[in-house]
Amino acid sequence: MAMFGKAKEQYEFVKKAREIQKKLKGEIVEAESGDIKVKMNGEMKVQSVEITSDEVDDVRQLEKDIKSAMDSVTEKAQKVAQSMMKDVMGGMGGGMPF
16 A cells, blocks of 8 residues: 555655646746846746847946846746745655755
8 A cells, every 4th residue: 555655645746846837937037237137937948138228338248247147047046946846845755855
């Protein structure tokens, strides 16, 4: 019977993981650096990149701002995903540490 209990537990985990995946798609985080604003969803897919300045004087600085904003928004999206997964794994009775 223990085998059926494990199968049910795995089924519940997969079900919860799919629910979280749907939620992550709708979670939007954003970050800014200089004249750049980036939005990304919880699946870490870029939703938009916006240049908030009408003029670009320094292309190298703009490139640095883009990289910085992308790094920041990726970190935020990872934290959102990690937090949601921690909730599911915590319910698994000593699941994986995140």
